[in-house]
Amino acid sequence: xxxxxxxxxxxxxxxxxxxxxxxxxxxxxxxxxxxxxxxxxxxxxxxxxxxxxxxxxxxxxxxxxxxxxxxxxxxxxxxxxxxxxxxxxxxxxxxxxxx
Numbered sequence: 001x002x003x004x005x006x007x008x009x010x011x012x013x014x015x016x017x018x019x020x021x022x023x024x025x026x027x028x029x030x031x032x033x034x035x036x037x038x039x040x041x042x043x044x045x046x047x048x049x050x051x052x053x054x055x056x057x058x059x060x061x062x063x064x065x066x067x068x069x070x071x072x073x074x075x076x077x078x079x080x081x082x083x084x085x086x087x088x089x090x091x092x093x094x095x096x097x098x099x
Contacts, residue, residue: 044059045059045061045062045077045080046077046080046081047080047081047083048077048080048083048084049077049078049079049080049081049082049083049084049085050079050082050084050085051077051078053084054084056084061077062076062077062078065077
């Protein structure tokens with residue numbers, strides 16, 4: 001029974017991957033209406049990290065992501081892309097001097 005479920009699951013996964021590849025190969029700029037504007041979005045939660053540093057308090061999302069069972073894989077943004085540690089404050093003074 002377990003082997004049968006594994007085989008069925010594998011077939012389903014392969015089928016989904018195949019369908020995704022077909023869809024991606026069919027999508028191009030002409031797939032969207034004239035004047036369509038592509039965009040992106042991001043949030044501080046995705047970038048900052050450093051949850052307990054520099055006086056940064058917990059956000060609603062920090063609390064939510066640390067609640068057991070709320071995030072399927074148990075991940076959180078304690079580190080994220082760690083922009084807090086990668087950002088050089090000297091950049092601010094350099095930008096301020098730009099004309």
